[in-house]
Amino acid sequence: MTAAEILLDELRRSRTTRGLNQEEFGRLISYSGTHVSAVETGSRPPTTDYAAAIDRALRTGGIFGRLLDRLSVLDMAPPWLREWISVEEQATALRWYEPAFVPGLLQTEAYARAILHAGGQLTVEQMDQRVRSRIERQAILNQENPPRLVAVLDAAVLRRTANDDRAIMREQLAHLAAAAELPHVRIHVVPEETGLYPGLQGGFILASMPDDSTLGHIDNQVRSETVSGAAEIATLERTWEIVVRDALPRKLSLALIKEAALTWT
Incomplete structure (x- = not known):
């Protein structure tokens, strides 16, 4: 599993463990359900703003922002x-x-x-x-x-x-x-x-x-x-x-x- 796949899996988990569908989760973080779906399927990369919106909504203490930063470094590095x-x-x-x-x-x-x-x-x-x-x-x-x-x-x-x-x-x-x-x-x-x-x-x-x-x-x-x-x-x-x-x-x-x-x- 690549670093990007790990991040997407954690993003999906943050939604599903709360029993929310993509539309509901989108409203929670002020993004469209279509945007949430695109990120979770990997067709649209998660941005710093997207990760920050999840961190604010879920009060994670910034964990997704930090995860995005660190896993981006891993994906840029040679395998x-x-x-x-x-x-x-x-x-x-x-x-x-x-x-x-x-x-x-x-x-x-x-x-x-x-x-x-x-x-x-x-x-x-x-x-x-x-x-x-x-x-x-x-x-x-x-x-x-x-x-x-x-x-x-x-x-x-x-x-x-x-x-x-x-x-x-x-x-x-x-x-x-x-x-x-x-x-x-x-x-x-x-x-x-x-x-x-x-x-x-x-x-x-x-x-x-x-x-x-x-x-x-x-x-x-x-x-x-x-x-x-x-x-x-x-x-x-x-x-x-x-x-x-x-x-x-x-x-x-x-x-x-x-x-x-x-x-x-």
């Missing part, structure tokens, strides 16, 4: 990432190691677009959807109770050009430095002099969940998936300990990020 986005939204803490790019939750719009453009496999519409999804995912860092984010980057991330556009990297590193100042965000950099280390085999994320379990996310050229097996999580935990050990402390990492930003002026 293989949707499960992990749901994990991110529930996590109490995220540990993210990235040897190649700035982590998605810390990317600027221009940097995200440059990455997707470099692949050369997306249409303009697909690229716009992916960029919007990626940026809207970042809302979890600004919510009332945001997850703690610890990100470890390889120093090469700070030196790699984005489509030969120095302004993109200058903006991105300034954004990264600002994020590093947030109380719930820590960013560490593995310096170049570290040389080869196990983390270079690929990036990954570890999410601490409310039930004290840990889920992992791995992404490479062949597959991208959420993992929960004890052996897989243990492997990622060991690798995390290594990359954190090799990374610079928080203040030195921030200084290195700011220094690298100056090289892109």
Whole structure:
């Protein structure tokens, strides 16, 4: 079931559990019964105003508006990432190691677009959807109770050009430095002099969940998936300990990020 189908099912349920037909429900929310039918059958997409009208009439506290916003992000995301986005939204803490790019939750719009453009496999519409999804995912860092984010980057991330556009990297590193100042965000950099280390085999994320379990996310050229097996999580935990050990402390990492930003002026 897609995110849109989930939303439509919940909208129908909000009506049928109250014993209302579409005309009656339409009068309740100040829409025509025809409009209600079109939304419920999927021939007309629910709008923000429509969701807000239901929230007001049913006094839901805005749940349908929020559901529309979040599920729209899921539908814009590539199918293989949707499960992990749901994990991110529930996590109490995220540990993210990235040897190649700035982590998605810390990317600027221009940097995200440059990455997707470099692949050369997306249409303009697909690229716009992916960029919007990626940026809207970042809302979890600004919510009332945001997850703690610890990100470890390889120093090469700070030196790699984005489509030969120095302004993109200058903006991105300034954004990264600002994020590093947030109380719930820590960013560490593995310096170049570290040389080869196990983390270079690929990036990954570890999410601490409310039930004290840990889920992992791995992404490479062949597959991208959420993992929960004890052996897989243990492997990622060991690798995390290594990359954190090799990374610079928080203040030195921030200084290195700011220094690298100056090289892109």
